[in-house]
Amino acid sequence: MDARSELAREREVLARADRDVLQGRLRVQAQDRLVSDLRSRGADVREAERLLRLMRETLHQWQQHRVLILQRVGYLEAKSSTLAPPPDVPSGVTPG
Numbered sequence: 001m002d003a004r005s006e007l008a009r010e011r012e013v014l015a016r017a018d019r020d021v022l023q024g025r026l027r028v029q030a031q032d033r034l035v036s037d038l039r040s041r042g043a044d045v046r047e048a049e050r051l052l053r054l055m056r057e058t059l060h061q062w063q064q065h066r067v068l069i070l071q072r073v074g075y076l077e078a079k080s081s082t083l084a085p086p087p088d089v090p091s092g093v094t095p096g
Contacts, residue, residue, distance in 0.1 A: 007076040014073055017066040024059040031055055 001009070035048045 003076055003080045007073065007080050010069060010073050010076055014066070014069045017062065017069050021059070021062050021066055024055070024062055028052070028055050028059055 031048070031052045035045050035052055038045045038048055
């Protein structure tokens, strides 16, 4: 796979990671609200809190993975820019 197509693929992976992180945040917020609601009604929230902790840990891992993808995209962008062809030189002109 050449650098440009690899870059395009990694950008797709980054977009998917962005969506996953956003959805993860929304799920954590919803679970947090649920825990608060259950607590306000005097319910046992131990399992709900345990799930919330696991969700937060998972979200943190997704965010770290996104950073790695972003670094890879930056690397491929730099690599791709060094592979750019030189500007056209008119025929008969020797670059100087």
